[in-house]
Amino acid sequence: MTDQPTAKKLSARTLSRLPQYLHYLDALRAAEIAHVTSAQLAKALGCSDALTRKDVAALGHSGRAGLGYSVEALRYTIARILGVTSGRRVLLVGAGNLGTALMSYEGFGDRGMHITAVADSDPAKIGTTINGYTILDIHDIGTDHDMELAIVAVPGDVAQQITDLLVDAGIAGILNFAPRRLQVPEHVKVQTVDLSAELQILAFHRDGASG
């Protein structure tokens, strides 16, 4: 390893590929594979060998001839940049259909993410236990918590109101499932998941392929 790259120094495109690299490197590590070549990384990500080499160079790693990159070292660098070396605490807002499914998903832990609290506004749910989580009252979410990230799984018409509350509570990043474009201050990041749009893109490609 050479200098210590930070998320700010990397291009947005390289940064967007890091979770995929980490996922693949985790699988290699689980299979006790010590080295990986740029060609293998490229194949796993579905991009070119040249692009992978550029990404890895930007991460400050160089490969060893005939061996490739150290899986452990590269994985550690990426995990550190993504901030998943010790586990991020995530607040889930909305204990409905989607929220309940997310609560039972065990894969977050493997990626260094932990849903540590779940909040809702429904008096019938507050105080009850769902999938091992005691549902908190959303109105009790103040600044006295150590969560940096939140998942918004509430209806669209209250999503902005919940977002404002989360921003006031000091949440730095929001994964938004509600069908709304959320307004946030510049220091807060939002990632919106829209499964319908993803399906539409797939349908478009399929129509393009058959048309």
Ligand SMILES: NC(=O)c1ccc[n+]([C@@H]2O[C@H](COP(=O)([O-])OP(=O)(O)OC[C@H]3O[C@@H](n4cnc5c(N)ncnc54)[C@H](O)[C@@H]3O)[C@@H](O)[C@H]2O)c1
């Ligand atoms: N992005 C996607 O691909 C995708 C897929 C499925 C659902 N969704 C969206 O996710 C959201 C949740 O969907 P769902 O099926 O779980 O809905 P749901 O109605 O089952 O659950 C919504 C939950 O939010 C709670 N809630 C409502 N107002 C609240 C408030 N002010 N504060 C806190 N909690 C509040 C409700 O009590 C309920 O428990 C919706 O906006 C839906 O459109 C998105």
